Amino acid sequence: MTCLEVREHLPEFAVGVLAEPDRTEVERHLRWCAGCRKEASELGSAAATVGFALPQAPIPTGLADRVVGRIRQAAGAPGSARRVRTAASAAIAALVAISALGWGAVMAGRAERFADRAALAEQRQAEALADFREVVRQLIPGQEIPTQETFLTQLTPSQGDSGGGFALELVSETRIDFVIVTVNGLDPLDAEALPYRVTLANEAGDILRVGRITELDADGVADLIRQFDDRDLSGFTEVQVTDARGDVVLSGTVDQTPSSPAP
Amino acid sequence: MEGLLAGNEDTVRALYARYARPIFTLGLRLLGSREAAEELTQDVFLAAWRKAASFDPSRGRLSTWLMTIAHNLAVDRLRRETGASRPHLVLVDEVPEVIGADEDEPFMERDEAVRALSSLSDAERRLLARAYFGGFTAREIAEADGIPLGTVKTRLRTALIKVRKANQDKERTP
Numbered sequence: 001m002t003c004l005e006v007r008e009h010l011p012e013f014a015v016g017v018l019a020e021p022d023r024t025e026v027e028r029h030l031r032w033c034a035g036c037r038k039e040a041s042e043l044g045s046a047a048a049t050v051g052f053a054l055p056q057a058p059i060p061t062g063l064a065d066r067v068v069g070r071i072r073q074a075a076g077a078p079g080s081a082r083r084v085r086t087a088a089s090a091a092i093a094a095l096v097a098i099s100a101l102g103w104g105a106v107m108a109g110r111a112e113r114f115a116d117r118a119a120l121a122e123q124r125q126a127e128a129l130a131d132f133r134e135v136v137r138q139l140i141p142g143q144e145i146p147t148q149e150t151f152l153t154q155l156t157p158s159q160g161d162s163g164g165g166f167a168l169e170l171v172s173e174t175r176i177d178f179v180i181v182t183v184n185g186l187d188p189l190d191a192e193a194l195p196y197r198v199t200l201a202n203e204a205g206d207i208l209r210v211g212r213i214t215e216l217d218a219d220g221v222a223d224l225i226r227q228f229d230d231r232d233l234s235g236f237t238e239v240q241v242t243d244a245r246g247d248v249v250l251s252g253t254v255d256q257t258p259s260s261p262a263p
Numbered sequence: 264m265e266g267l268l269a270g271n272e273d274t275v276r277a278l279y280a281r282y283a284r285p286i287f288t289l290g291l292r293l294l295g296s297r298e299a300a301e302e303l304t305q306d307v308f309l310a311a312w313r314k315a316a317s318f319d320p321s322r323g324r325l326s327t328w329l330m331t332i333a334h335n336l337a338v339d340r341l342r343r344e345t346g347a348s349r350p351h352l353v354l355v356d357e358v359p360e361v362i363g364a365d366e367d368e369p370f371m372e373r374d375e376a377v378r379a380l381s382s383l384s385d386a387e388r389r390l391l392a393r394a395y396f397g398g399f400t401a402r403e404i405a406e407a408d409g410i411p412l413g414t415v416k417t418r419l420r421t422a423l424i425k426v427r428k429a430n431q432d433k434e435r436t437p
Binding site: 008010011012014015016017018019041042043044045046047048049050051052053054055056057059060063064066067068070071072074173176229230232 | 272275276279280283284285287288289291292297300301304305308309312313314317322323324326327328330331333334335338372373375376377379380391392394395396398399400401416419420423424426427430
């Protein structure tokens with residue numbers, strides 16, 4: 001979408017009535033276009049003014065205490081991921097199902113020769129990635145996972161290692177940022193590799209812990225979800241899965257610029 | 264904002280005292296029930312606490328940032344509940360307990376908003392309200408009123424720019 005087209009949509013975008021798919025296209029454009037973003041911000045501020053014009057309604061007694069209580073609860077329980085789990089449970093289920101489908105055949109030894117196995121694994125990964133994108137896209141209407149704020153990457157094995165996976169980040173201005181990581185094809189019999197640590201890093205070298213994988217299923221599959229109540233995931237693009245020996249076994253880089261959408 | 268970021272209770276209560284009522288009112292208008300409006304109010308302050316670090320005062324006022332969060336969350340909720348790609352907002356006439364509500368408390372943002380909206384023509388004001396509160400797209404308004412789509416879009420843009428200009432003029436006035 002060009003700047004001209006985007007700006008034609010901005011008034012409707014500002015008042016919240018721009019329909020899909022234009023809304024997603026506009027939001028994607030705004031992430032990288034400073035000029036359009038400035039205009040969107042100005043129109044959005046004007047629209048917010050409209051919200052203040054209503055005759056004021058009486059507010060319920062005790063609501064202040066409930067607001068404070070919720071913030072206190074959230075501040076005291078940064079690891080609580082119930083809300084995100086609800087929103088993302090279907091995505092995780094889909095990930096696990098796809099992962100098992102993709103790697104199950106490989107791990108079951110249907111492709112005996114290494115070259116065949118590698119080629120099949122690559123093919124399965126590509127199919128799984130495409131399937132996952134479709135799953136996420138279909139999830140949007142009913143789930144709290146807006147496409148324009150989610151970024152997906154494939155995790156690839158270090159040289160000589162096997163396995164793969166995906167990482168999905170939600171990076172949002174108004175929602176709780178979270179990351180979902182699924183791994184597959186890791187050796188379930190390599191007990192010394194457990195636990196695996198999953199981390200996010202930014203360019204400055206700051207590292208966020210996503211969590212630990214303490215067990216794998218028979219296909220070498222596991223998944224993690226972590227919400228970051230008090231952190232913004234902007235810039236945390238480097239995903240690493242490290243085994244208990246300290247070796248990085250899987251890694252990937254999340255592209256947080258929707259201006260370069262997947263083909 | 265540092266206080267909000269740190270979850271300081273006094274800061275949260277101060278922000279609540281200033282902005283909860285217009286946020287609750289917006290929720291009531293858009294979502295149509297006091298329960299939903301209360302949930303929205305809680306969600307807005309929780310989101311503001313979580314996103315306090317991303318608020319940039321050089322890019323806009325705290326009040327409009329909070330109201331934008333409120334409107335976005337309300338519209339998100341409506342989209343989720345209706346499963347539609349655009350919100351189906353509650354019609355103004357169907358909303359209970361807003362008109363005639365207690366307005367004794369002076370509220371600067373409301374005064375400014377009313378003043379800004381008074382700079383619009385009646386047609387522009389109605390158009391803005393139908394979109395912002397009614398959830399009508401430009402195309403729907405164009406079809407309902409029998410006027411070209413481009414005209415509706417232009418009028419909507421003009422109305423928003425006028426509101427923006429009125430706010431800027433007010434900010435420049437000592």
